[in-house]
Amino acid sequence: MADRVERLTNLLALLLETREPLTLHVIAAELGGQYPASEQARRAGFERDKAALREIGIEISSVTLSGDRAGEMGYWVERSSYELPDLGLEPDEVRALQVALAMTRPDSAVGEEALWKLGGVAGGVGGPVRMHLPELKLLPMLRAAVAARRPVGFEYGEVDRVVEPWGVLLRDGFWYLVGFDRHRKARRTFRVDRIVGDVVELEEHFERGGDTDLRSALPDDPLLLGAEGATTTEAVIRIGVRRAAGVVRELGSERVRAVLDGGGVEVTVPYVNEAAMRSWVLGHLEDAEVIEPAELRSSIVAWLEGCLR
């Protein structure tokens, strides 16, 4: 039997070159005996080849024919969906992309393949600055939905959402999806790693509205995450001497309410999300104590007592 690569190459060439959709009967005849003779085995072989081409990113289009071949399926490959358009990249631009990959995704096989397609080559040194990009399997399809302007459906926070995606945003080590939540009728930000299960792309188009800038989607202060439409509470936290300098550096000196004897400080910290606030306070262990509000203070005490098992 002929090498499978040969049959796949011939099939792809035929389907790319044809001016009209071809039936399986015609395809088998053109490929001169590369498919089995029996109808059933030929169909099975063709379906396997279709799947193999799809695996490397080539979609075979199909249509139900009319006229003298009415009811039969016709197949072809749309050249524009197969070929990479000429992006007009200059050699220095391809090299810059190579360096960017070396700085952020060294050893990425996917990145190497992408560079080959652009006429470049992977590898090389990325210089003295590097960034680790967290990998999440949903990201490529979310970005594709952003580009195609297709709404996506997914489960998040035990609620089924339909979101018009504006983009994905990496901040402080987490990826977020920013978009318009159709049920809430407002802009919402979702942590991509908290999306439950799969994301479905809807077969429709949306138009983007006015302000869709992703950068404004997250407040600068992580404790104010989820602030859209929620009320902000202000806590007073006492910080021990050991962590005082670091906390003041983190929050800014305008948050210092009092400097205590011995070098500790009392700082005011606005927050929206109690869980985030609790995590921040407990991150300082015995060097931080909640003074106000009383509800936060008692919830921290209850949490700590829960740790005494």
Add this chain to the structure above:
Amino acid sequence: MSQRPATERLRRLLVMLPWLMERGEVPVAEAAERFRIDEASLVRDLELVAMCGLPPYVDEMIDLFIDEGVIVTGVPRLFTRPLRLNRVEAFELLAAGRAAMNLPGADPDGALNRGLLKVARGLGEDDTGVVVVNPTPVTVATLTDAAVERRRVAVSYQSHTADAPSERVLTPYVVATAHGKWYVVAHDDRSGEVRTFRVDRIESVVDAGPAEVAAPEELPMPGEWFAEGDVARATLLVSPEGRWVIERYPVDAVSEPDDLGRCTVRLPVTSERWLERLLVRLGPAVSLLEPESMRNLAERAATRVLANYR
């Protein structure tokens, strides 16, 4: 005969052919190295596609032969353009590019930004679909300059275990950001070793003259910050509410979730105090399975914190 899967061979061919056609003549060795394939497989696959084509013009579809170690391509007819970028590749390029644009030294008018714009447009989107925001503290720029110019710096470093900051002289090699934090990999005069330091714990930086220690050949890469074998490991049982730990910190291994959605997570422990903080923040969402010696760590830490409130 050892065979790579047909799909992988075809995919590689469809990327190689346009490149070969554009050049006309390429030594087999050069093509093999570039596309990371052994020469024998490369020659076999190219000879195979040279026989491909359709009646009546077999042999004309892909006009290619190999002569004395050189691949010669004739008039290109088919497969002249590479395959489109798939979703995963497109994301990889954009994310890497956007991330690099956020690092110190990136030039908004430079080649990378121009290239990214072209890629984004080629993928059918305006320039806004993937955004990376990663604030760069001033100290990071100072440390990066020191690494580029091969300088040493004197720093005051507050480790999370010590009570008072320590004074050290560092020779920075790599500045890197991971999980929302900045780190510097540097030779440390106190220990005489290459170590990783958190930039936000550096309280002051002063230039200390030219570097005296050459960079080692192997430096830790992003994502393997605390991956050295001699760092202690802990094994945690984590409920779904505590799953963020897996995203946030480098972990060695994560099990499949059990019936209650709980995973077993093995991770490096940089210090006992770090683990205390993690356990107290996770509270009821975690229990520590190993090591035995740290079993009541969370309880002890919680007791200390509770003393503030009583």
